Amino acid sequence: MLKAIVVSYFRSKRNVANVFGISPQAVGQWGDVILEKSALLIEKITNGSLKYNPKLYRKHHTENSQQNNTD
Template sequence: MFKSDVLKHFGGTSKTASALDISHSAVCQWGNIIPEKQAMKVERITKGKIKYVPSMYEKASTAGAQP
């Protein structure tokens, strides 16, 4: 889930922090893709208007790793 989509939905950093019951600084520390735990929470509180996409959080397989 992209930070820009979440901020747009809630109307900014402060309102996003309030909606998720986290600190303003926590939201500011997010990268382009928000933490998975928060993404699941956003989907729940927006009643699916913003979707949690599990594939965005899958780890890339290590090159040369044995199955």
């Protein structure tokens, strides 16, 4: 899930921060793609208005699996 879409949906970083109980500055430090567990939570909170997209996270999981196999 893209941070820009989440911020747009909630209308501000402050509102996103309130949902997670964190500071707006912490939201600002998120990457372009938010954490997978946060995306799943937001999908639930928004009753599916914002959708978790597993394709955004598969590449990361694949890279980690490959790194773990070479260690």
